[in-house]
Amino acid sequence: MDGSERIKSLKKFSCSNSDSKSHDHDHDHDHDHDHDHAKKNMNQSSYCTESCNVVSEPLLPQDLIFDILTFVSANCLINSARYVCKTWAAIITSFGYSKAHERRARSKYGLYIESFMSEFGSYSLEFIDDLDGEFERTELRIPRRMGKILCSCDGILLLSHHCFRHVFVVNPILKCWLRIPPFPISRQLTDATCQCAIAHVPRTSKFKLFLVDLLKISGVVRYVFYVLRIGIDNSWKEIARREPPPGWVSYLEPIYSGGNNLYWRTIDEIIVMDVDREIIVREYPLPPDSLLGDWLPKYLWTGNRLSCISPQGKCFSTLYKVFILDFDSGEWFLYHEIGPFDYVAAYGHELHVLFEIFRFWINDQIIFEANPEENSPDRQENFYFGYNVKTRKLTKIEGIDDGNFKVWLHSSSLVSLPYS
Numbered sequence: 001m002d003g004s005e006r007i008k009s010l011k012k013f014s015c016s017n018s019d020s021k022s023h024d025h026d027h028d029h030d031h032d033h034d035h036d037h038a039k040k041n042m043n044q045s046s047y048c049t050e051s052c053n054v055v056s057e058p059l060l061p062q063d064l065i066f067d068i069l070t071f072v073s074a075n076c077l078i079n080s081a082r083y084v085c086k087t088w089a090a091i092i093t094s095f096g097y098s099k100a101h102e103r104r105a106r107s108k109y110g111l112y113i114e115s116f117m118s119e120f121g122s123y124s125l126e127f128i129d130d131l132d133g134e135f136e137r138t139e140l141r142i143p144r145r146m147g148k149i150l151c152s153c154d155g156i157l158l159l160s161h162h163c164f165r166h167v168f169v170v171n172p173i174l175k176c177w178l179r180i181p182p183f184p185i186s187r188q189l190t191d192a193t194c195q196c197a198i199a200h201v202p203r204t205s206k207f208k209l210f211l212v213d214l215l216k217i218s219g220v221v222r223y224v225f226y227v228l229r230i231g232i233d234n235s236w237k238e239i240a241r242r243e244p245p246p247g248w249v250s251y252l253e254p255i256y257s258g259g260n261n262l263y264w265r266t267i268d269e270i271i272v273m274d275v276d277r278e279i280i281v282r283e284y285p286l287p288p289d290s291l292l293g294d295w296l297p298k299y300l301w302t303g304n305r306l307s308c309i310s311p312q313g314k315c316f317s318t319l320y321k322v323f324i325l326d327f328d329s330g331e332w333f334l335y336h337e338i339g340p341f342d343y344v345a346a347y348g349h350e351l352h353v354l355f356e357i358f359r360f361w362i363n364d365q366i367i368f369e370a371n372p373e374e375n376s377p378d379r380q381e382n383f384y385f386g387y388n389v390k391t392r393k394l395t396k397i398e399g400i401d402d403g404n405f406k407v408w409l410h411s412s413s414l415v416s417l418p419y420s
Contacts, residue, residue, distance in 0.1 A: 066091050070100050073126070073136065077414065078173055092414070111367075112140070112157070112172070112410035113400055114149050124172070124410050125399045135399045138412070140172040149406070153198035153256065155413025156207055156230075169198070169207070169230055171417055178417040184226055184236045185213045197254035199262050199275040206232065207415070208275060210262060212252045223252060223266070227278050231417065239278045242271065255299050255306065263306060265299050270306070270325070287323050287332040302361035308332065309358050309366075318356065322389070336389050343370070346385060346394040360409050364390045367397070367407065 069091060072081055082092045091097050110126035121141035127134075146168045147161025157170045160183075170177040183196070196211045209228040214221055225240040245268050252271075255263040261281075264271040270284040287297070287308050297310040308323040322336040343351040357369040365386040372381070384400040384407055387393075400407060 062087070062091065066097060066100070069097070073412065078412075097414070110135075110410045110412065111400070112149075112152060112408040114406045114408065116148075116404040116406070120401070120403065120405075122172075124412065126412060127399075137399065138173075142170060142172055146170065146177070149408060151197055151254075152408040152410055153207065154200045154258075154415070155411045156198055156200075156415060156417075157408070158196065158198050158209065169209070169417060171413060171415060173412050174414070174416055176417045178230065180209070180228060180230070181235060183211055183213075185211070195252060195254075197256050197262060199256055200258070201276050202260050203276050205415075206230070208278075210254065210273070210275075211236070212254075212264065225273070225280075240273075240280050242266075242280075244268075253299065255301050257301050257304075257306075263299075263301070270299075284325060284327075284330050291321070291323060291332065291334075293321075298358045300358060300361045300366070303363075307335065307361060309338075318353065338366075338387065338389075341370075341385070341387070341394050343394070347383070347396045351383065359407055362409075364388050369407070 077092050082089045112124050115122045124138045124140050126136045146159045150158045150160050159168045165182050167180050168177050199208050207230040211226045213224045215224045223242040226236045227239050228236050253265040260275050262273045272282040274281045292310045293312040295311040297308045300307050306325040310321050312319040318341045319339040323332040324335040352373045353370045354373045360367045367386050370383045381402045384397045386395045
C-alpha cells in the first residue's frame with residue numbers, strides 16, 4: 001500500500017470535513033518529549049490547523065494512526081496529510097513523530113539536485129528501488145538570495161552568500177529557514193565549501209555546525225575548530241586547536257559518518273571528532289604514499305567504514321583503487337579497483353571525460369560527477385553516474401538532468417527550524 005492509499009484508508013476512520021487551507025506558523029513547544037510522551041500529547045502541538053473540523057473521537061487509536069503515518073512519504077505528509085484534520089496535523093508535527101518517521105526513512109535515501117541555471121529550479125529525488133530504478137521527484141526551489149549550498153545533513157541544507165557574510169540553514173521540504181551568524185573565518189580562508197559540516201547528534205536529535213579555520217598565532221599557523229548549536233546558541237564557540245605539520249598549510253576536508261563521529265582529513269592524518277561532546281577523540285594515519293597515485297584521493301563514508309578512492313597514473317584517469325580503513329588496527333587495505341568506465345554502455349554514446357568527481361557512497365553505489373573535456377561537444381554540461389562495486393555496473397542516473405547541476409545527499413526531513 002503506497003502513501004496515497006494509506007491516506008485514503010485513514011480518512012475513512014479518523015477525520016471528516018477536512019479543509020485544505022491551513023497555516024504553518026509556530027514550531028514544536030517541547031523538543032525534549034520522548035516517543036511515547038509525544039503520542040500522548042499530540043493535540044498540544046502548535047502546528048494544529050485552525051480551520052479543520054474533526055469528529056469528536058477518531059475511530060482508530062492515536063497510537064495506531066501514529067504508526068501508520070510513519071509509512072507515508074514526507075512529500076505526501078507535507079502536501080496532503082497534515083491538512084486532513086487537527087489530529088493528523090498534531091501527530092505529523094510532533095517531535096516524537098518526526099523522530100519515528102526519520103528512523104523509518106533512514107532505510108531510504110535520496111538526492112538534492114542544486115541548479116545553477118535561472119531557468120531551472122532545484123529538486124529532490126527519493127529513490128524507491130535503486131539508482132537505476134524508480135524515484136519520486138519533488139520540486140524544491142530555494143531563493144537565490146540565500147546563496148549556494150555548502151553541505152547537507154538529513155534534509156537540512158547549509159547555504160552561504162556574499163563571501164560567507166550571509167549564512168542560512170534551510171529545510172526545503174517545510175520551507176523554513178534560520179539565519180545564523182557569519183563564519184568566524186580569517187582572511188587566509190577564502191573558500192569554506194570544504195571546511196564546514198552539519199552533523200546530527202544521535203543522543204539529542206539536535207543539529208550542529210562545525211567549522212575549521214586557519215589562524216596565525218604567535219607566528220605559528222594552527223587549525224582552529226568551531227561549533228554552533230543550531231536553535232540553541234546563536235554564536236560560534238571554539239572547541240579545539242591543532243598545529244599542522246611543519247611547512248604544510250592545508251585546508252581540512254570533513255567526512256561525516258551520519259552518527260556521532262565527524263572525520264577531518266588533514267594533509268597527514270584523519271582527525272576524529274565526537275559530535276556530541278565536541279572534542280577530538282582519536283587520530284588515524286592516511287594511506288601510505290606507496291598505495292596512492294599522483295593525484296589527491298577522495299575520502300567518502302560508506303555504511304560503517306571510511307574509504308579512500310585514489311586515482312592511478314600521472315594524468316587524469318578513469319583508473320582508481322579503493323582503500324578501506326580498519327578502525328581497530330588503523331591500517332588501510334585494498335578493497336576494490338575501478339575502471340576504466342564504459343560510458344558508451346551506460347549512456348548510449350561516448351563521453352570525452354576529463355575527470356570524475358566522487359561525491360557519495362550509498363549502499364553499494366558510488367555516485368560521481370563526470371566532467372567533459374574542454375573540446376568536447378558536452379563541455380557545458382556535467383553528468384552523474386552510479387557505479388556498483390558489487391556488480392561493477394555503471395549506470396547513468398536518469399533522474400538527474402544534464403547541465404549545470406550539483407548533487408547532495410538528502411532525505412525528506414520533517415525537522416522544523418525557527419523562522420528568521
